[in-house]
Amino acid sequence: MIPFVRELEFEYGRCDEVSPRIRRVIARNPGPFTYTGTGVYIIGQGEVAVIDPGPDQEEHFEALKAVLAGERVTHVLVTHHHLDHSPLAHPLAQAFGAKVYGLPAPAPHASDAPALEEGGDDRFRPDVILADGDVLSGPGWTLEAITTPGHTSNHVCFALKEENALFSGDHIMGWSTTVITPPDGDMGDYFASLEKVKARGFQTLWPTHGAPVREVGPFIDAYVxxxxxxxxxxxxxxxxxxxxxxxxxxxxxxxxxxxxxxxxxxxxxxxxxxxxxxxxxxxxxxxxxxxxxxx
The missing domain is CATH 1.10.10.10 (Winged helix-like DNA-binding domain superfamily/Winged helix DNA-binding domain)
Incomplete structure (x- = not known):
């Protein structure tokens, strides 16, 4: 049995400090594939990175702008191109003079797959294309890009060196298993990416949806x-x-x-x-x- 972690105390639009270097704002887009909604992570203070800005909702955008007022956004990072993760990336980056980092959306596939997800933004293109191992940094924080194909071919996780933590996007979620839908989703890639993450020995996983995972090794073992x-x-x-x-x-x-x-x-x-x-x-x-x- 997977030891799911489903308890999460939050309010939509509220900024919660969840660790010394991490704040989180949750968008009001709950659903069967987003759980309570998209959790947007802000890394650092003063000069910050934002991970998975989420859906392009006016209420959510205004909440993020209020939280980030007076700070400099240096990096906007996207784990993958699904509509609950990427649409607000470029508007947020433009509002704060930042660049968007990630991997471009794959070419659309002709598929009879059911609507398992929030859908994908086939036009998503970052300003900066990341490679596995790329390092991004700011005052007091260092993030490493870790490519983790499986859920999607362009999925990227981000490791926070100072806290031995991983922002795991949809690759590993505490509240549910991850959807793998061919042809873009690939089970072989997914197994390999799970092993890749496990080998790093992270102390905490911060999924885009739901609560953090603290017992990382046993949780990944149960997932596999x-x-x-x-x-x-x-x-x-x-x-x-x-x-x-x-x-x-x-x-x-x-x-x-x-x-x-x-x-x-x-x-x-x-x-x-x-x-x-x-x-x-x-x-x-x-x-x-x-x-x-x-x-």
Whole structure:
């Protein structure tokens, strides 16, 4: 079982000091994929970085401008291009004379994926494209970009050196598992990125949605174990004679509301594509309509 952390004390638009170098403002965009809303992190005092400015809502923008009044924003950082993370990045940067840092949105894919997310801003382009290991700094703070593809191909986390903490975006969230939707989401990349983060030994994870994760190693282990258990169930379904994803989903997700089965099918697809790459499964056809069997 994943030891989810779901308790969070907050008020929309309020600025909370959550550590000596970190403040947080939560946007009023709660939902099934955003939990209580987008948590915007402000790093430092006086000369600051802002991580994931969030949705382009007037109320939220005004709250951020009020909090940042009198300070110099030197960096606006974006973990990925989804609409609950990136739209306010350029307006905020323009208001404070800063630049936007991150990775550009991938090219749009033709996909029959259901609306699992808040959606993506396919036009998102940062002013500065980051590479893995790039370091950004200000008075009293140092941030390192850590590329973590999986949830999206352009996902980046940011490590705060002075507190051995990681701003984990949607890569790891305390309140829920992360959605992996092909073709941009990739299960193999996701497993590798989880191991990459675990190897760093961070003391705290600060997800964009929800509360911080303090027991980082055991939490990531549980995250991985959950995915591996689902993978094992898929292999068992194939061994039992199921050959299509649509046929196996009602059995694999028997305890889940059937209205969520289309979303579950894409999660199974992410696992199946990785099993095919590993040579453990053979496919005839593509995607959800393919037939699969154990290799």
């Amino acid at each position: 174990a959950h995915r591996r258990a689902r993978e094992a169930q898929i292999v068992e379904a194939l061994a039992a004679g199921f050959t299509t994803i649509k046929a196996m989903v009602p059995s694999l997700y028997a305890a889940v509301d059937p209205r969520l089965h289309p979303a579950a099918a894409h999660s199974v697809l992410a696992h199946m594509l990785q099993l095919v790459r590993e040579g453990r499964v053979a496919a005839t056809g593509d995607g959800l309509d393919a037939e699969y069997r154990l290799a």
